[in-house]
Every structure is written in structure tokens, then in C-alpha cells.
Amino acid sequence: MRLYEDMRVVQQRLAVLQAVVVVLVVGLAVQFWILQVVRARHFRDLAESNRSRLVRLAAPRGALLDRNGKVLVENRPSFTVLLDAERAEGLDHTIAKLAGTLEMGEAQIRERLARRLPYRPVVVKSDASLADVSALETRRLELPEVSVEVVPLRSYPLASAAAHALGRVGEITERQLQLADFRGLAPGSLVGQAGLESRYNRRLMGRDGYRRVIVDSRGLEVTEAEHQVPEDGPALTLTIDAGLQAAMEDAFEGRAGAAVALDPRTGEILAMASTPAYDPNEFTNGIEASLWASLATDSRTPLMNRVIQGAYSPGSTFKLVAATAALEEGIVTPATTFFCPGQTTIYGNVFHCSRAGGHGSLDLEGALAQSCNVYFFNVGVRLEIQRLAKWGKRMGLGAPTGIDLPHEGTGLMPSPEWKMRLFKTPWYAGETVSVSIGQGQVSATPLQMARVAAIFANGGMLVRPHLVRGAADSEPIALGIKASTIAAVRAGMRAVVAGGTGMRARMQTVEVAGKTGSAQVVAKSRLEKSPTEEFQPHGWFVCFAPAENPTIAMAVLVEHGRSGGESAAPVARRILAHYFGVDKGGPPAGPPAGPPTPDREADD
Numbered sequence: 001m002r003l004y005e006d007m008r009v010v011q012q013r014l015a016v017l018q019a020v021v022v023v024l025v026v027g028l029a030v031q032f033w034i035l036q037v038v039r040a041r042h043f044r045d046l047a048e049s050n051r052s053r054l055v056r057l058a059a060p061r062g063a064l065l066d067r068n069g070k071v072l073v074e075n076r077p078s079f080t081v082l083l084d085a086e087r088a089e090g091l092d093h094t095i096a097k098l099a100g101t102l103e104m105g106e107a108q109i110r111e112r113l114a115r116r117l118p119y120r121p122v123v124v125k126s127d128a129s130l131a132d133v134s135a136l137e138t139r140r141l142e143l144p145e146v147s148v149e150v151v152p153l154r155s156y157p158l159a160s161a162a163a164h165a166l167g168r169v170g171e172i173t174e175r176q177l178q179l180a181d182f183r184g185l186a187p188g189s190l191v192g193q194a195g196l197e198s199r200y201n202r203r204l205m206g207r208d209g210y211r212r213v214i215v216d217s218r219g220l221e222v223t224e225a226e227h228q229v230p231e232d233g234p235a236l237t238l239t240i241d242a243g244l245q246a247a248m249e250d251a252f253e254g255r256a257g258a259a260v261a262l263d264p265r266t267g268e269i270l271a272m273a274s275t276p277a278y279d280p281n282e283f284t285n286g287i288e289a290s291l292w293a294s295l296a297t298d299s300r301t302p303l304m305n306r307v308i309q310g311a312y313s314p315g316s317t318f319k320l321v322a323a324t325a326a327l328e329e330g331i332v333t334p335a336t337t338f339f340c341p342g343q344t345t346i347y348g349n350v351f352h353c354s355r356a357g358g359h360g361s362l363d364l365e366g367a368l369a370q371s372c373n374v375y376f377f378n379v380g381v382r383l384e385i386q387r388l389a390k391w392g393k394r395m396g397l398g399a400p401t402g403i404d405l406p407h408e409g410t411g412l413m414p415s416p417e418w419k420m421r422l423f424k425t426p427w428y429a430g431e432t433v434s435v436s437i438g439q440g441q442v443s444a445t446p447l448q449m450a451r452v453a454a455i456f457a458n459g460g461m462l463v464r465p466h467l468v469r470g471a472a473d474s475e476p477i478a479l480g481i482k483a484s485t486i487a488a489v490r491a492g493m494r495a496v497v498a499g500g501t502g503m504r505a506r507m508q509t510v511e512v513a514g515k516t517g518s519a520q521v522v523a524k525s526r527l528e529k530s531p532t533e534e535f536q537p538h539g540w541f542v543c544f545a546p547a548e549n550p551t552i553a554m555a556v557l558v559e560h561g562r563s564g565g566e567s568a569a570p571v572a573r574r575i576l577a578h579y580f581g582v583d584k585g586g587p588p589a590g591p592p593a594g595p596p597t598p599d600r601e602a603d604d
Contacts, residue, residue: 167195
């Protein structure tokens with residue numbers, strides 16, 4: 001009996017031992033399965049990385065060319081320092097040594113490593129200097145996990161000229177890495193961040209290549225196993241004329257403002273300037289935090305593209321819209337006259353004209369030429385806001401133009417429905433009086449006003465502005481404006497330059513048709529108390545030329561320029577002089593640049 005009990009104890013112990021053995025065998029089998037099946041790719045990659053290294057060959061972005069083939073944006077060779085963290089035996093030690101060699105902070109390197117993808121080298125420093133490369137070469141045996149690539153870097157030969165149109169590139173952000181448009185790109189990739197670089201980013205990027213090299217135990221290259229040549233991004237031919245662009249930039253002479261010139265027949269942008277601007281070359285390698293802070297907080301807003309994002313009261317340039325609406329709605333004819341004594345009382349309020357003594361009796365042509373407010377006060381009261389807003393929107397105000405640039409503004413063409421929706425209050429008839437001369441709530445971008453000028457240049461068509469040849473995907477829209485209306489407004493615009501408020505845009509050999517405007521920044525009473533520059537009105541000038549068979553339409557805005565005739569018209573004249581080749585034989589003919597004569601007011 002006792003022997004039987006002893007055998008039971010032995011059997012129990014054997015059973016436990018057998019269970020342990022079974023568990024160990026099963027555990028080993030599972031572990032082998034995990035190592036050989038589940039994580040096979042991981043260890044295969046590790047083994048491969050011990051004997052080979054994948055070197056990415058960045059594809060050069062496509063160049064941007066002007067309409068005549070001149071290079072506006074190109075690439076230049078640069079050195080990029082890469083760190084393969086998986087190959088580092090002591091990562092902290094490697095980071096410290098690398099930071100000392102490149103004279104950069106360890107925190108900056110660690111921040112880049114935090115964003116790395118598995119088994120992919122991390123860009124530690126872009127556009128490294130020859131001194132950096134030499135220092136790394138001398139420590140090649142100490143830092144086998146560090147390599148140097150020659151990569152193409154974006155270069156902007158024009159510097160700040162056309163910066164807002166051309167745009168800039170920069171390192172891909174965390175947010176962009178999550179977006180579908182950037183799928184497949186690795187941290188550290190350079191992508192378009194503004195302007196055409198952003199709008200056509202994928203088209204410009206090309207396809208990266210690579211080199212797979214065999215390395216020895218010290219990480220030094222032994223031979224090349226595979227080589228895939230990168231494919232360059234295709235070049236884009238723009239509608240911009242580099243010479244006209246330079247003339248436009250020069251015409252501002254350091255003043256803040258915006259100008260845009262386009263072909264009124266096609267909508268091709270010939271030149272676009274927003275001043276002050278920034279140098280996109282400073283963004284290519286990652287902009288310094290201090291420089292970014294200064295740009296972002298600059299009261300002159302150099303990062304803003306005033307041409308498409310600046311919403312300004314159009315001032316008297318809006319009278320072109322009011323005149324069109326009045327003629328089309330039968331409110332006036334070209335021969336209709338109103339008497340201007342210098343002011344008028346409407347709905348119990350006194351509204352003043354631009355000339356204190358008044359203009360006397362004027363027809364439509366004279367009212368446009370002299371920019372008579374009283375004439376258009378009468379037009380606005382008779383039109384009322386609904387019809388004025390209808391024609392403003394039809395002529396492209398209050399909506400994006402559709403230009404092939406990101407982040408375009410809309411401006412505002414107010415209406416009773418808009419005011420009720422936003423402010424929950426009705427529209428008052430007195431508000432229409434201000435809107436009729438381009439003040440009050442109405443606002444527009446320079447590009448929108450250039451398109452308005454183009455309507456009268458091309459006979460009543462609304463074009464879609466674009467910067468890349470062939471980019472416009474829609475035909476010009478016929479607005480249904482009568483030929484007689486176009487002819488009447490054109491006559492007024494010709495009179496503006498021939499002997500009206502826009503005489504400073506006049507040229508001897510080419511007839512210019514245009515319209516001046518002054519956009520109030522503060523109330524007139526406040527300006528009279530504090531006539532400082534920051535409170536001065538903005539100066540507008542919209543135009544087209546030649547007056548017969550126009551080939552260029554333009555809008556110029558000079559911030560705090562006092563009046564369009566005084567500030568914007570001379571800028572437009574310089575641009576047009578270059579366009580027509582007049583500046584090659586000396587300055588164009590025009591009135592003196594001094595103060596306005598008594599019979600020609602500068603404030604319109």
C-alpha cells in the first residue's frame with residue numbers, strides 16, 4: 001500500500017514535469033513562429049541594413065519659366081547630412097558628437113529623430129556647408145551611421161520679386177504628412193508651401209530615385225548593388241513676363257501696395273506684384289525662428305499676397321460698375337446730366353463731392369472723367385442696392401476669380417440679404433449712397449478690379465485669371481452687357497486719362513483708358529484731425545491700353561497714397577511705358593508730377 005502511494009507521488013511529479021516540458025516546447029514553437037514568420041520581414045530588414053544601405057536620390061523640382069523661357073525658379077546642388085539611427089550603437093553619444101561637429105543643438109537633432117520612419121535615414125541638416133562636409137569626412141570612421149548626400153535645393157533668382165505668385169517650398173509639416181495630397185512622402189521632404197509651388201506641388205515634384213550600396217562592418221561603402229535614376233519634375237511655363245514683372249516691382253519704389261496686369265482677351269497674368277514681399281530663398285532650408293517671428297508680426301504684412309488677399313474699398317473705381325448698372329437698367333443714358341454744387345442732401349444727410357466747389361452740370365462721360373461723387377450719388381439712389389449688387393456680382397465682385405493660386409480672398413459685394421444674415425438688421429437706403437462710390441461695406445481685391453477693367457477692354461467678357469499657360473479650364477463668360485454700354489463707359493475711361501483725374505497715366509504714343517479711385521481708411525473728420533500717413537486714403541488706378549484693341553488691363557493700388565491720380569496712376573504709367581517700349585526712348589509724356597492744378601482735383 002505504501003509503495004502504491006509512493007508511485008502516485010512520482011507520477012504526479014512526472015505529470016507536472018511533462019506539462020512544463022510541453023509548455024516550454026509550445027512556447028519555443030510559438031517564439032520560433034513569431035521570429036521566422038511574424039517578424040521575418042523585420043529581421044530580414046535588419047540583416048539587410050547591416051550589409052547594405054539605401055541612399056535616396058531626391059528628384060529636382062520642375063523649373064518655373066516665364067512666358068519667354070526665362071528661368072524664374074530653378075534648383076542648385078546642396079549637401080544634406082543624414083543620420084541612420086538604427087545603425088548607431090550608442091545613439092546619445094552619436095547625437096552629441098554630431099551636434100558638436102555640425103555646431104548645432106542636440107535638441108534640434110532629437111526633434112528630427114522623433115519624426116523618423118523605421119529604417120529610413122533622417123535629415124539632420126540641409127544645405128550643409130563645405131566646412132560641415134569636411135568635418136564629417138574627417139570623422140567618417142567615428143560616425144559610420146552619418147552620410148552626406150548631394151541634393152537639389154530650390155533657388156529663386158528673383159529673390160522677393162514675384163514671391164507671392166511663385167511661392168516657396170519648405171519642409172513638410174506634421175499636418176501635411178496626414179493629408180492625402182502628401183501621401184507617401186517622408187518627414188524632411190521639401191514641398192510647396194505657398195503660391196504656385198503649393199498649387200502645383202505634385203506636378204513639380206518628379207519621382208525620387210535611390211542607390212542601394214553594400215557596406216562593410218564599419219559602414220563604409222564597398223560597392224553599388226542597385227541604382228534608380230531620379231526623374232526630374234516637368235518645367236512649368238508661366239504667363240508672367242519677367243521684364244514686365246521687374247518694371248512693376250521697380251515702379252512702386254519701396255511703397256506698400258499691389259499691382260496686377262493681365263491679357264484682357266485670355267486672362268493670362270502678365271505680372272503680379274505685392275509689396276512689401278519676402279525672399280523665398282530664406283524658407284528653403286527651414287527659416288530661422290527669429291526671422292519667421294519678424295515676418296509674421298510685421299505690421300506691413302509682407303507674407304500677405306495683397307493682389308488676391310487684400311480686401312480694400314474700391315473707391316471711385318467702383319463707379320465703373322455703377323455706371324454699367326445704371327446704363328443697363330435704364331436709369332441713365334450717356335447724355336443724362338446731374339448738377340453738382342459740391343454736395344447734396346439725401347435722406348436728410350449731407351454728402352460731399354470730391355471738389356468742394358462742385359463740378360457743375362455733367363453727363364456720364366464727364367462724371368467719370370472728373371470722378372464726380374454727386375453724379376453717382378444720384379445714380380445709386382435711383383438704382384437701389386438690389387440692382388447695384390446684382391451687377392457688382394455679375395462683374396465678379398464678392399467671389400473668388402478662380403486664379404490658380406491658393407487662399408484667394410473674396411472681397412464683399414453687400415446686399416440686404418447679406419446684412420440681414422450677418423447683422424440681423426435691414427438695409428437702409430442711405431447705405432446705398434456710400435456703396436455707389438465704392439465706400440461703405442463694399443470691398444474688392446486688386447485682381448478683381450483688374451478683371452473689371454478687362455470687361456471694358458474685351459467688350460463685356462469675364463475672364464478667368466491664371467498664371468500657368470493652359471491652366472484656365474473655362475472660357476470667358478459673356479455678361480450680356482450692351483455694346484452701347486461698353487462704348488459709353490470706355491469713353492468715360494478715355495476721358496479720365498486724357499484730361500481728367502488720371503492724367504498722370506497719360507502717354508504720348510499710346511492712348512490709355514482708366515479710372516482713378518481713393519479708398520478711405522478712416523472717416524474724413526478723423527483724417528482732418530490727424531493727417532498722418534497711416535490715415536491717408538489708399539490710391540487706386542484701373543486701366544487698359546491701347547484704348548482701341550487693348551492687349552493689357554491692369555489694377556494698381558498704393559496703400560496710403562492719398563489719391564489714385566496722385567499715387568497709383570504714375571505707377572501704372574511706368575509699367576505701361578515698359579510694356580509698350582516707351583521707356584526705351586526716355587520717359588513717357590504726361591503731366592508734371594507736382595500738385596494738381598485747380599481744375600483737376602487729385603482726391604477722387
